[in-house]
Structures are given as C-alpha cells and as structure tokens.
Amino acid sequence: MASEKRRLRRGLPPGPRLPPALQLLAFWKRPAASLVRLRRRYGTRFTIQLPLQPPFVIISNPEEIKALFTASPEALHPGEGTRILERFLGRNSVILLDESAHLEQRRLLLPAFHGERMQRLTPLMTELAEAELRAWPREQPIELHPRLQRLTLEIILRAVFGLERGARLDRLRDLLTELLAFSESPLSVLPGLERYLSWLPVVRRFRTVIAEADAAVYALIDERRAARAGDRDDVLTMLLAARHEDGSPMSAPELRDELMTALLAGHETTASQLAWAFERLAREPAVAERLVREDDRYLTAAVHEILRLRPVLPNAEPRLTKRAVTIGGVTYPDGVALLASAFLVHHDPELYPEPYAFRPERFLAQPPGTYTWIPFGGGRRRCLGASFALQEMKIVLRGVLTRCSLSPAERTPEATARRSITFSPRFGARVVLHDRRPAATGSRDMVAIA
Numbered sequence: 001m002a003s004e005k006r007r008l009r010r011g012l013p014p015g016p017r018l019p020p021a022l023q024l025l026a027f028w029k030r031p032a033a034s035l036v037r038l039r040r041r042y043g044t045r046f047t048i049q050l051p052l053q054p055p056f057v058i059i060s061n062p063e064e065i066k067a068l069f070t071a072s073p074e075a076l077h078p079g080e081g082t083r084i085l086e087r088f089l090g091r092n093s094v095i096l097l098d099e100s101a102h103l104e105q106r107r108l109l110l111p112a113f114h115g116e117r118m119q120r121l122t123p124l125m126t127e128l129a130e131a132e133l134r135a136w137p138r139e140q141p142i143e144l145h146p147r148l149q150r151l152t153l154e155i156i157l158r159a160v161f162g163l164e165r166g167a168r169l170d171r172l173r174d175l176l177t178e179l180l181a182f183s184e185s186p187l188s189v190l191p192g193l194e195r196y197l198s199w200l201p202v203v204r205r206f207r208t209v210i211a212e213a214d215a216a217v218y219a220l221i222d223e224r225r226a227a228r229a230g231d232r233d234d235v236l237t238m239l240l241a242a243r244h245e246d247g248s249p250m251s252a253p254e255l256r257d258e259l260m261t262a263l264l265a266g267h268e269t270t271a272s273q274l275a276w277a278f279e280r281l282a283r284e285p286a287v288a289e290r291l292v293r294e295d296d297r298y299l300t301a302a303v304h305e306i307l308r309l310r311p312v313l314p315n316a317e318p319r320l321t322k323r324a325v326t327i328g329g330v331t332y333p334d335g336v337a338l339l340a341s342a343f344l345v346h347h348d349p350e351l352y353p354e355p356y357a358f359r360p361e362r363f364l365a366q367p368p369g370t371y372t373w374i375p376f377g378g379g380r381r382r383c384l385g386a387s388f389a390l391q392e393m394k395i396v397l398r399g400v401l402t403r404c405s406l407s408p409a410e411r412t413p414e415a416t417a418r419r420s421i422t423f424s425p426r427f428g429a430r431v432v433l434h435d436r437r438p439a440a441t442g443s444r445d446m447v448a449i450a
C-alpha cells in the first residue's frame with residue numbers, strides 16, 4: 001500500500017505535504033482561498049491528497065486543459081471517478097459511464113438538450129419564474145438561495161420529467177426534496193460506511209424514500225410510454241423517442257437513471273449559480289441597470305461573466321488515468337485523477353485582467369474561449385444541460401431585474417461555502433428586493449429574451 005502510494009506520487013507535480021485529513025479540512029472550510037493559495041505557491045499544476053482518494057492533480061493551464069479534454073476516452077475515465085453517486089443515479093447514468101457505453105448514452109440524450117429544443121421550454125420556464133418571484137417578500141432581507149432551489153427543482157420536474165400540476169407532482173416534489181437533502185449529508189459521500197450503518201434511522205429512511213421515488217418515476221414512465229406523445233416539449237418526451245443503434249428504445253431503468261441524473265446535475269448547480277448572480281448584482285447596481293435596459297447580447301455576456309467569476313463547480317469531473325498519459329510534459333501513471341480547474345483558469349490575470357472584477361463587457365467583444373472558460377467542463381463530457389441552464393438563468397435574471405431592484409442585506413460580499421459539491425454564497429445570497437415603480441415591464445419581456 002505504502003509502496004503503491006510512493007509509485008503514484010513519483011514524478012507528479014509538487015503539492016502540500018500535510019496529512020490528507022488536514023488537506024480535506026482546508027478545502028472544505030476555505031475552498032476558493034485554498035485553491036488560490038496553492039496556485040500561488042506551486043503554479044498552474046499541483047497535486048493534493050485527500051483521504052481514501054487517488055492523488056488529485058489540479059491543472060489550470062489552458063493548453064493542458066485542452067489536452068485533458070481531448071485525450072482518448074480509453075486513457076481517462078471521468079465516469080469511474082464519480083461512482084459514489086451510483087446509489088442515487090443508478091448504473092446507466094451518463095455521468096457514471098466511460099468509453100463506448102458513455103458515448104452511446106450521450107448520443108441518446110443530446111437531441112433532448114439541444115439549444116433549439118430548449119427554446120420551446122421558454123414559456124414554461126417564464127411562467128414558473130414569475131410565479132416564484134410573486135411569492136418573494138419585498139423591502140426586507142431575504143435569502144434567495146432556498147427560493148432559487150425551489151424554483152430550479154420545479155423547472156426540472158415540469159420541463160425534464162414533464163410532470164403536470166397535481167398529486168403526482170406534489171408527491172415527487174416531496175420525495176425528491178428529501179432525497180436531495182440526503183445527498184448533501186456527509187453520509188452520502190461515504191457509501192462504503194453506509195453499508196455498516198443500515199440500522200441508523202437516517203439510512204433506513206433514505207432507502208424507503210429512494211424506493212418510493214423510484215416507484216413513482218417508473219409509474220410516470222410507464223404511463224407516458226403508453227400515451228401518445230402529442231406535441232409535448234419536455235425532455236422525457238424526447239428520451240422516449242430516442243433509439244439505440246439497434247433501433248430499441250431506452251429501457252425504463254435507463255430513463256429513470258437519466259431523469260435522476262438531470263435532477264442531481266441540474267438542480268443545485270443552477271440554483272447556486274443564480275444565487276451568486278444576485279449576490280453580485282446587488283453590489284453592482286450599474287450592471288443591474290444595464291441588464292434592464294440593454295438587449296440579449298449584454299444579458300448573455302453577464303451570464304457568461306457570472307459563470308466565470310463564480311463557477312459553482314470549481315472543476316470538471318475528475319478524469320482517472322487508466323494508463324500512462326503525458327500532458328504538458330508530465331507523464332502521469334495510471335491511477336491518478338486529473339482535474340481541470342475552472343476556478344483557477346477563470347481567475348488567471350494573464351487571461352482575465354482584474355480577474356475578481358465583475359465585468360460582462362469582457363464577453364461582449366469576444367465569446368468565451370473553449371479552454372479558458374470552462375464552467376461546464378469540456379470535450380465529450382461537456383455538460384449536457386448547458387443550454388438548458390443558460391436559458392433558465394437568462395429568464396430568471398431578466399424576470400427579476402425588470403420587476404425589482406436589489407440591494408445587499410450584508411455589508412460585506414458573501415464568501416464561498418461548499419454545499420455538497422457546489423461552491424455557493426455563504427449566507428444564501430441575502431438581499432432586499434424593491435419593486436420598480438411603475439411596474440417596469442410585462443411578461444412579454446421575459447419571453448422575448450430567451
């Protein structure tokens with residue numbers, strides 16, 4: 001064991017020598033500051049060691065990120081590095097697969113998440129955003145993050161699962177909310193331990209909830225398969241029409257696993273990203289005002305900028321080496337996890353002057369670079385829900401800002417806190433909303449931007 005560790009460490013980029021538990025603590029407590037400190041000390045590639053994990057090499061040079069994203073699927077396995085999610089997502093989830101199995105599943109999903117297809121979801125996303133915004137109190141400090149979580153969950157249940165208002169939506173909402181809360185508990189990152197703790201009430205409850213949620217999702221799939229598709233716009237409709245290369249439809253477990261994947265991959269990420277957008281915009285009134293006045297180009301640039309400044313997933317999925325791979329002149333042996341760091345590449349002053357300033361203008365003159373702007377990862381693993389998330393963010397931002405102005409409820413900007421896997425604003429994006437008078441615009445504006 002010790003010699004295996006030495007073999008792996010040999011020739012890897014330098015990094016801290018602290019015990020793995022202390023390295024984990026530093027990353028958990030001060031995630032963003034730890035990354036910046038290590039880059040200052042060791043440069044654009046360094047190695048960290050967390051308990052019970054392979055060495056993690058953090059990479060932030062765009063050329064090396066390109067090599068990482070375009071390496072052969074046989075050499076690097078992102079799916080294998082994410083297995084801990086299997087209890088939630090099931091074994092067919094696109095996130096957990098590698099090589100040809102991954103490609104096949106991804107090919108089935110791509111049309112359902114295509115940008116043009118997403119346009120059709122604009123009216124539904126707009127309606128749900130407007131309903132949520134109506135419930136937000138004005139003229140008092142509120143935390144936007146939990147409200148945005150409620151909204152992004154509703155949007156996934158309606159636009160991805162295709163649920164209509166009614167008892168089934170209510171029941172699944174309750175079950176999935178409980179499941180998502182469990183996915184944030186420390187137990188969920190220690191699946192090995194959970195096996196020995198099956199007597200714990202929380203573990204027993206988790207098993208009951210996942211069984212009940214599965215039963216409800218399978219019933220939905222059966223019902224939808226039996227019904228004629230009609231002209232529905234939800235993602236499940238597209239997945240029911242998808243065909244494997246041999247012409248067979250996706251099986252019920254495949255459909256269930258991909259729905260759960262969209263839920264887990266798309267709910268907290270989008271909620272945290274929107275929370276950061278409001279946390280920043282409350283402190284940038286000039287940008288917020290420009291967003292109300294200007295066209296879609298500026299709104300798109302502002303969304304790109306918030307994804308640069310506060311990427312909620314600090315890195316793309318860890319890619320586990322399956323054989324020796326050379327990147328940037330370093331040869332990595334098999335058994336090492338390579339991570340492209342969005343947080344560090346996005347804050348490189350050589351690429352982004354004054355990297356901590358919030359400046360949508362950066363992306364007005366030129367679009368984001370493939371290997372210098374990586375909030376959605378890249379290559380053949382790039383986020384399948386990127387168009388979905390961008391559209392949702394634009395609708396929610398413009399919808400809120402045309403109706404309300406914002407001021408911060410905290411004097412100092414919110415630091416970064418880790419919520420399971422995402423970087424989120426520490427106090428939940430605390431702001432005060434003020435109605436604009438007269439009511440600035442109608443719902444036409446919300447539809448017009450997407």
Ligand code: HEM
Pocket residue numbers: 078094095096106160261262263265266267269270273312313315316317318375376377378379380381382383384385386388389
């Ligand atoms: C702001 C919101 C979001 C962010 C920042 C985000 C970010 C990411 C990142 C960094 C990855 C890993 C890519 C890589 O390793 O190269 C990923 C993968 C993925 N995301 Fe997202 N995501 C967001 C929203 C969504 C939504 C809304 C959905 C679906 C409705 C979604 C579905 C997926 C799926 C299915 C994958 C796995 C792709 C694969 O392995 O082939 N994401 N996302």
